[in-house]
Amino acid sequence: MSETKKTDTAAKAAVPEQASAPDEREVLLKVENLTKHFPIKKGILRRQVGAVKAVDGIDFEVRKGETLGVVGESGCGKSTMGRVITRLQDPTGGSISFEGQDITRLSTGEMRPLRRDIQMIFQDPYGSLNPRHTIGSIVSAPFRLQGVEPEGGVKKEVQRLLELVGLSPEHYNRYPHEFSGGQRQRIGIARALALKPKLVVADEPVSALDVSIQAQVVNLMDDLQQELGLTYVIIAHDLSVVRHVSDRIAVMYLGKIVELADRNALYEAPMHPYTKALMSAVPVPDTKRRGQKSERILLRGDVPSPIAPPSGCRFHTRCWKATEICRTTEPQLVELKLGQRVACHHPENFADQAPQDTVLLSAAKEASELVPDEVLAGEPEAAAKSEAVTETLPEPATDAKPEAAAESESATDAKPEPAAEETEAEPEAKSEAEKETSPEPEPEPEPEPEPEPEPEAAAESEPEPEPAAEPEAEPAAEPEPEAAPKSPKPKGK
Numbered sequence: 001m002s003e004t005k006k007t008d009t010a011a012k013a014a015v016p017e018q019a020s021a022p023d024e025r026e027v028l029l030k031v032e033n034l035t036k037h038f039p040i041k042k043g044i045l046r047r048q049v050g051a052v053k054a055v056d057g058i059d060f061e062v063r064k065g066e067t068l069g070v071v072g073e074s075g076c077g078k079s080t081m082g083r084v085i086t087r088l089q090d091p092t093g094g095s096i097s098f099e100g101q102d103i104t105r106l107s108t109g110e111m112r113p114l115r116r117d118i119q120m121i122f123q124d125p126y127g128s129l130n131p132r133h134t135i136g137s138i139v140s141a142p143f144r145l146q147g148v149e150p151e152g153g154v155k156k157e158v159q160r161l162l163e164l165v166g167l168s169p170e171h172y173n174r175y176p177h178e179f180s181g182g183q184r185q186r187i188g189i190a191r192a193l194a195l196k197p198k199l200v201v202a203d204e205p206v207s208a209l210d211v212s213i214q215a216q217v218v219n220l221m222d223d224l225q226q227e228l229g230l231t232y233v234i235i236a237h238d239l240s241v242v243r244h245v246s247d248r249i250a251v252m253y254l255g256k257i258v259e260l261a262d263r264n265a266l267y268e269a270p271m272h273p274y275t276k277a278l279m280s281a282v283p284v285p286d287t288k289r290r291g292q293k294s295e296r297i298l299l300r301g302d303v304p305s306p307i308a309p310p311s312g313c314r315f316h317t318r319c320w321k322a323t324e325i326c327r328t329t330e331p332q333l334v335e336l337k338l339g340q341r342v343a344c345h346h347p348e349n350f351a352d353q354a355p356q357d358t359v360l361l362s363a364a365k366e367a368s369e370l371v372p373d374e375v376l377a378g379e380p381e382a383a384a385k386s387e388a389v390t391e392t393l394p395e396p397a398t399d400a401k402p403e404a405a406a407e408s409e410s411a412t413d414a415k416p417e418p419a420a421e422e423t424e425a426e427p428e429a430k431s432e433a434e435k436e437t438s439p440e441p442e443p444e445p446e447p448e449p450e451p452e453p454e455p456e457a458a459a460e461s462e463p464e465p466e467p468a469a470e471p472e473a474e475p476a477a478e479p480e481p482e483a484a485p486k487s488p489k490p491k492g493k
């Protein structure tokens with residue numbers, strides 16, 4: 001992350017103002033038109049009757065040393081995207097290249113050497129560590145699986161890794177249940193870093209943690225990035241975590257990227273209405289802005305089903321600016337400002353892309369509501385209603401579509417649930433995905449299928465003696481390590 005800062009500073013000196021310099025760093029990961037559809041099968045013959053379009057044509061790239069944040073509501077396909085780009089799941093279509101090598105269709109065996117370079121950190125620090133294995137065994141699994149003998153021996157290296165993530169080398173022989181959530185996540189991070197990966201995909205790395213611990217883990221990841229030159233893709237369901245750590249942010253909605261921009265551009269002038277609505281969910285800690293007028297955007301309605309996404313722009317059913325073109329024509333993700341790609345016919349903070357199309361869809365008039373903070377503050381029910389909602393920054397005047405903007409003074413309930421039909425989707429596929437993250441106390445050591453970065457899979461292959469009974473050690477091994485700063489360090493500061 002410091003590298004980013006240095007790059008930015010150098011770039012600013014070299015290019016004319018206003019255009020933030022294009023990032024010249026080498027592309028590490030490139031994803032083109034990536035899709036992942038889970039088939040829905042019915043009947044005795046298990047005929048395919050549809051598909052959950054979890055990821056439905058996304059393009060992005062990640063440069064060496066940068067952090068790409070991926071945000072979006074639950075069910076928009078973030079985790080699926082993470083599992084597909086790490087090749088824990090096979091894509092349905094599109095391409096993934098890592099360091100210029102096409103890895104889209106590599107077999108398990110062909111992927112094995114690349115497992116060292118591409119690692120994943122999982123959301124659930126309780127579920128992702130095998131409770132029957134010691135910390136030493138868990139963190140050393142990648143060495144065993146890859147047949148790597150670190151200099152000085154595995155034990156010494158594991159103890160060094162434990163220290164690196166702020167744990168004590170003495171923890172080597174302890175079991176996961178002896179640790180707090182934050183400590184467990186550190187163990188997961190140590191395991192992910194064991195083979196010095198180039199790319200780390202972190203799927204909601206802190207959302208299962210207590211708020212007071214979240215900042216410690218975020219700061220740890222930040223420090224490790226600087227120390228080890230890591231490249232991160234960090235997945236989160238809201239903007240408050242990724243805003244501190246990301247260089248660029250991709251906003252996903254129903255399997256698509258709707259906006260991809262530098263962090264600052266996204267925060268200062270979001271262009272997609274959905275980004276704006278999401279941002280209205282981020283509390284504004286900035287004291288300078290506290291006194292200013294702010295309002296919350298309440299999105300109405302649920303996220304539509306990824307089985308049958310809406311035509312045209314997928315957000316049109318919940319967008320307060322939607323016109324006929326939004327219903328009929330899918331907007332492409334295009335770079336409207338330098339470093340800011342948006343898929344919208346009527347973007348915020350920019351000229352309208354379809355100025356001739358001015359008649360709002362009737363649904364748009366009720367799609368959302370802007371509720372001033374004062375109103376919410378004064379009305380308990382209104383405040384309760386807006387639980388899932390946010391504060392938005394004072395809206396910069398929308399140059400395009402003033403009527404639409406005016407119409408947009410209406411409200412929404414954010415955070416809908418994924419469609420119920422989804423549960424019907426291909427059970428085998430689902431269980432495969434679950435396998436990846438569930439800890440499941442396996443009966444006995446199984447033959448190792450492949451050196452997946454996947455924790456349990458890795459841990460399970462361990463032919464270790466099981467503790468006869470859960471070791472009756474004192475519960476919390478230790479208080480959270482080192483007094484880390486309470487709040488995440490803003491990136492680039």
Ligand SMILES: Nc1ncnc2c1ncn2[C@@H]1O[C@H](COP(=O)(O)OP(=O)(O)OP(=O)(O)O)[C@@H](O)[C@H]1O
Pocket residue numbers: 038052053054072073074075076077078079080081237306418419422423425426429430431432433434
């Ligand atoms: N293995 C699977 N089989 C069938 N459908 C799946 C599978 N995995 C995910 N899905 C569906 O794909 C869609 C996207 O799910 P995904 O978990 O990627 O979303 P997400 O944005 O990460 O959500 P969350 O933040 O809740 O994890 C959802 O509708 C989900 O039900």
